[in-house]
Amino acid sequence: AQSVAQPEDQVNVAEGNPLTVKCTYSVSGNPYLFWYVQYPNRGLQFLLKYITGDNLVKGSYGFEAEFNKSQTSFHLKKPSALVSDSALYFCAVRRIYNQGGKLIFGQGTELSVKP
Amino acid sequence: GAVVSQHPSRVICKSGTSVKIECRSLDFQATTMFWYRQFPKQSLMLMATSNEGSKATYEQGVEKDKFLINHASLTLSTLTVTSAHPEDSSFYICSARVATGGNEQYFGPGTRLTVT
Numbered sequence: 667a668q669s670v671a672q673p674e675d676q677v678n679v680a681e682g683n684p685l686t687v688k689c690t691y692s693v694s695g696n697p698y699l700f701w702y703v704q705y706p707n708r709g710l711q712f713l714l715k716y717i718t719g720d721n722l723v724k725g726s727y728g729f730e731a732e733f734n735k736s737q738t739s740f741h742l743k744k745p746s747a748l749v750s751d752s753a754l755y756f757c758a759v760r761r762i763y764n765q766g767g768k769l770i771f772g773q774g775t776e777l778s779v780k781p
Numbered sequence: 782g783a784v785v786s787q788h789p790s791r792v793i794c795k796s797g798t799s800v801k802i803e804c805r806s807l808d809f810q811a812t813t814m815f816w817y818r819q820f821p822k823q824s825l826m827l828m829a830t831s832n833e834g835s836k837a838t839y840e841q842g843v844e845k846d847k848f849l850i851n852h853a854s855l856t857l858s859t860l861t862v863t864s865a866h867p868e869d870s871s872f873y874i875c876s877a878r879v880a881t882g883g884n885e886q887y888f889g890p891g892t893r894l895t896v897t
Contacts, residue, residue, distance in 0.1 A: 709888040773824045
């Protein structure tokens with residue numbers, strides 16, 4: 667069965683410091699991996715995705731994520747956090763050959779960036 | 782970029798009534814739309830997958846007679862919560878997958894349903 671784990675419910679970072687939001691996955695076969703951000707009472711906004719190719723993926727708002735097949739991880743990173751990055755972050759996975767497109771989401775990590 | 786809208790953004794209804802939520806893809810065609818439910822500070826729970834012109838596929842544990850889904854066109858899917866009860870109060874989010882086979886889903890802004 668497919669699953670996604672975000673081991674941290676909350677991550678606290680000082681503004682200007684680097685941030686990491688962790689994600690590990692379990693899926694049979696090769697995965698498509700995604701990161702989404704959600705602001706309060708809003709839908710999800712797409713940040714970035716890994717399909718194939720370079721393991722380091724760059725996305726919106728200065729975020730990037732590194733696909734590590736051996737560790738089955740896809741951690742989200744940003745070199746310098748902003749207060750406006752404070753939000754709820756979701757990692758998601760989909761099997762490459764899942765033509766139905768169903769995404770499996772992690773439980774979410776609340777990022778709090780303090781000035 | 783691809784935009785998905787939902788209407789209404791917020792609705793309050795009385796117990797026993799039905800509520801319809803619309804999900805529209807504004808600038809692309811979506812053969813597949815998804816309906817999720819989200820409780821406060823929790824993950825999204827997939828309720829059903831909606832394919833244009835066919836019956837929706839519901840996830841295990843989701844009552845199809847209570848949550849009616851219609852995907853009448855390539856740009857519109859609707860979720861009707863029938864005979865709503867307070868426990869149906871939640872944040873409902875739809876997403877749409879482009880008809881050309883793109884891999885990401887575009888999410889609507891969500892609808893906050895409160896049943897009194």
